[in-house]
Every structure is written in C-alpha cells, then in structure tokens.
Amino acid sequence: MDFSLTDEERAIRDTARQFITKEVMPLEQEALLRERRHQPGLELSELRELQQKAKKFGFWGLSTPEEYGGMNLPAVLQSLIWTELGRTFVQFKFGGEADNILYYANEDQKREFLLPTIEGDRISCFAITEPGAGSDAANIKLRAVRDGDDWVLNGEKTFITNGNDADFTIVVAVTDPSKRASQGGATAFLVDKSMGWRSEFIQTMGEGGPASLIFEDVRVPHRNILGEIGQGFELGMKWIGKGRYLIPSNALGIAERALGMALEYANTRETFGAKIGTNQAIQWMLADSEVEVEAARWLILRAAWTVDQGWDPRHASSMAKLYGAGMVNRVVDRVMQIHGGMGYTRELPIERWYRQVRLMRIYEGTDEMQRLIISRDLLRGYTKIGGHLA
Numbered sequence: 001m002d003f004s005l006t007d008e009e010r011a012i013r014d015t016a017r018q019f020i021t022k023e024v025m026p027l028e029q030e031a032l033l034r035e036r037r038h039q040p041g042l043e044l045s046e047l048r049e050l051q052q053k054a055k056k057f058g059f060w061g062l063s064t065p066e067e068y069g070g071m072n073l074p075a076v077l078q079s080l081i082w083t084e085l086g087r088t089f090v091q092f093k094f095g096g097e098a099d100n101i102l103y104y105a106n107e108d109q110k111r112e113f114l115l116p117t118i119e120g121d122r123i124s125c126f127a128i129t130e131p132g133a134g135s136d137a138a139n140i141k142l143r144a145v146r147d148g149d150d151w152v153l154n155g156e157k158t159f160i161t162n163g164n165d166a167d168f169t170i171v172v173a174v175t176d177p178s179k180r181a182s183q184g185g186a187t188a189f190l191v192d193k194s195m196g197w198r199s200e201f202i203q204t205m206g207e208g209g210p211a212s213l214i215f216e217d218v219r220v221p222h223r224n225i226l227g228e229i230g231q232g233f234e235l236g237m238k239w240i241g242k243g244r245y246l247i248p249s250n251a252l253g254i255a256e257r258a259l260g261m262a263l264e265y266a267n268t269r270e271t272f273g274a275k276i277g278t279n280q281a282i283q284w285m286l287a288d289s290e291v292e293v294e295a296a297r298w299l300i301l302r303a304a305w306t307v308d309q310g311w312d313p314r315h316a317s318s319m320a321k322l323y324g325a326g327m328v329n330r331v332v333d334r335v336m337q338i339h340g341g342m343g344y345t346r347e348l349p350i351e352r353w354y355r356q357v358r359l360m361r362i363y364e365g366t367d368e369m370q371r372l373i374i375s376r377d378l379l380r381g382y383t384k385i386g387g388h389l390a
C-alpha cells in the first residue's frame with residue numbers, strides 16, 4: 001500500500017501552495033480590515049485580476065475539460081488544491097470554472113451560458129432549496145407551467161449562494177406535479193436575471209451571504225431547458241454531489257492552518273512562568289486535533305480517489321463531508337480556546353473561521369442527511385463494512 005503523492009501531484013500541489021502563499025496570503029490583513037467594515041474582503045475586479053495571474057501560473061479551470069481550456073484534473077488533485085485554498089481565508093478561488101451541470105447544455109446554451117461563465121464574464125447560481133424544501137429537496141414547489149413556446153415560473157428559492165450577484169440561475173422547477181420531483185417531475189431551467197426574477201440578500205453569520213430568488217410570472221423560453229424535461233432533480237443531485245468531497249478538502253486546509261497557529265501560540269505564550277504548550281490540557285487539544293486532521297485527510301482523499309476510479313462516490317463522499325465538516329468545527333474551537341481572549345478578537349482570523357466553518361455542517365447536505373445516506377447504504381447492503389477493501 002502506498003500513501004504517498006506522485007511526483008506530478010506533489011509538483012502541482014506545491015505550485016498551488018506557492019501561488020497562494022505569495023499572491024493571496026499577503027492580502028489577508030486588508031481583507032480582515034475590510035470585512036470588519038462590512039465590505040467584501042476581495043472585490044470582484046481584484047478576484048478576476050488574481051485569477052488571471054494564476055492562469056499564467058497554469059491554474060485555470062481545475063475541473064474544466066481541456067477542450068474548454070481547462071486542466072481537467074483528477075479528483076485527487078482537485079481535492080489537494082482545494083485544501084491549499086483552505087489555508088487562506090481570503091475568498092479566492094481559481095478561475096475558468098463553471099457549474100458541472102452546465103455541460104449538459106446544448107451547443108447554443110453552451111455559447112450563451114457555459115463559455116462566458118468559464119471566462120468569468122457571467123456569474124451563475126444554482127437554485128433548488130426553497131423555504132419549504134431543503135433537506136427534503138424532492139418536495140420543491142416552484143412551478144413551471146408550459147404556455148406556447150414559453151414556460152411561466154412562479155415560486156421562491158432560498159439560501160442561494162451568489163444569488164444576489166448572479167446574472168443567471170440554474171433553477172429546478174416542478175414541471176409535472178403528478179410525479180415526485182425525484183421521479184421525473186422536475187426540470188432545470190437556465191434563467192437570465194433580465195427575464196424578471198429578483199433577489200433578496202439574506203444576512204448570515206458568515207461573510208457575504210446567500211439570497212432568496214423570487215419568481216413571479218417569469219417567462220422562460222422552452223429552449224432554455226437544461227438537459228431533458230424531467231431531469232431537473234437528477235441534475236440537482238449531480239451539482240450537489242461535486243461539493244461533497246471538495247467542501248471537506250477545503251475544511252482540511254482551514255484546520256491545518258489553524259492548528260499551525262495554535263502550535264506557534266502554544267510554543268510562545270507564557271503563563272505562570274512557562275509556555276502554555278507545557279500544560280497537558282493544551283497538549284491534548286493539539287493531539288486530538290492532529291489525529292482528527294489526519295483521519296479527515298484519508299477519508300477525503302479516499303472519496304476523491306473513488307471518483308477517479310469511476311466508482312459511485314456517494315458513500316465515501318458522505319463520510320468525508322460528515323467527518324470533515326465536524327472535524328474543522330472541533331479543531332477551530334480548540335484553536336480558539338488555546339488562543340484565549342486573543343482567539344475571540346477580530347485581530348486574528350480564528351473567530352472568522354469559527355463562523356465560516358459552521359456552515360459546512362449545514363449546506364450541500366446537513367450532517368443528518370450524510371448520516372442518513374451512510375446508514376441507508378449499510379442497511380440496504382449497498383456498501384460493506386470495510387469499504388472497497390472488504
């Protein structure tokens with residue numbers, strides 16, 4: 001058994017780390033200051049500029065197929081890079097990406113939606129959650145009714161990331177109420193903001209925030225259906241599925257950086273004439289964090305590796321998401337404890353992480369939904385105890 005990275009994986013990971021350390025981390029203090037003033041830590045124009053710089057380093061479209069100018073990286077490499085991204089709290093991500101389900105678009109739609117999203121000229125958002133349907137996404141109600149060459153959409157989506165900035169949405173709507181959304185009753189539509197939906201920003205405990213999208217008699221041409229009629233729920237699950245190993249990959253980077261800060265503090269902060277790291281109470285928090293970081297790393301990499309094998313990654317990804325999201329919350333909490341009062345201030349990023357990582361246990365499938373999937377797979381014999389080694 002070989003747990004090491006290949007030379008190529010190491011080289012790409014290290015180049016990403018170098019870029020983030022040299023180009024992104026120096027912006028951290030300014031980002032913290034801006035966020036304290038309730039401004040974005042990084043302006044869109046600054047993000048685009050950094051993304052262009054990264055492109056020159058070779059980082060463009062981590063998951064984007066080569067025919068669209070991307071790197072088309074294997075999932076393991078994407079995971080490693082998302083961990084690097086997690087090391088900085090500046091809201092940077094590499095450019096050249098588009099929602100994975102936009103590749104289901106036809107050629108005209110690709111020109112109108114996919115290509116400009118990859119280029120960063122258009123901003124998308126994906127909308128399935130509604131005020132009455134989150135975990136139970138098959139219970140959505142936003143209705144699309146056929147009227148000649150158009151569909152007329154009515155209803156509300158909520159908690160939509162980028163919802164306030166997007167100029168188009170991929171919205172999943174009920175097209176056949178006689179069927180459950182999960183059984184062919186829902187369809188995905190590509191809807192320009194100019195077609196008439198409006199957004200309302202939602203304040204959250206995190207930086208930035210999602211939005212509600214309100215549809216009142218919004219007319220959408222039939223040609224704007226993404227994929228097939230009745231395929232909306234399946235596409236929605238594909239969109240959510242991608243984040244299931246990338247969110248914990250990101251969490252791992254946050255936890256590693258935070259734990260590094262705790263080590264440094266434990267080795268320098270003195271109380272009662274000795275470094276706090278000489279106390280067993282502090283040592284145990286460090287040790288427990290290190291164990292959990294390592295455990296998460298291997299669950300996450302196995303989930304990504306499962307994707308690369310072409311196997312069904314749902315079980316492995318749910319375990320990685322459940323454990324990775326819980327792990328980062330526990331680690332950041334301990335890191336704050338080790339920093340005492342300083343950890344609670346806005347001088348340091350710890351309280352920011354504390355707010356940020358709480359979301360990881362909620363969105364793209366709550367902890368409880370991951371547990372539901374994992375236990376259901378076991379109970380139905382879809383997976384074996386011991387996984388692929390069993």
Ligand SMILES: Cc1cc2nc3c(=O)[nH]c(=O)nc-3n(C[C@H](O)[C@H](O)[C@H](O)COP(=O)(O)OP(=O)(O)OC[C@H]3O[C@@H](n4cnc5c(N)ncnc54)[C@H](O)[C@@H]3O)c2cc1C
Pocket residue numbers: 126127128129131133134135136158159160161162204209210359362363364365366367368369372
């Ligand atoms: C900041 C943010 C960004 C988001 N971005 C997007 C986005 O871009 N697009 C999008 O479509 N959605 C998005 N979401 C929505 C997110 O995916 C949902 O909030 C999440 O799936 C949970 O749904 P809910 O909030 O309706 O909670 P509910 O489903 O109402 O659940 C409430 C609680 O009950 C638990 N629960 C529910 N059912 C069960 C059960 N059967 N057994 C045990 N426990 C259960 C849940 O785990 C949770 O703890 C975002 C949410 C947030 C907060």
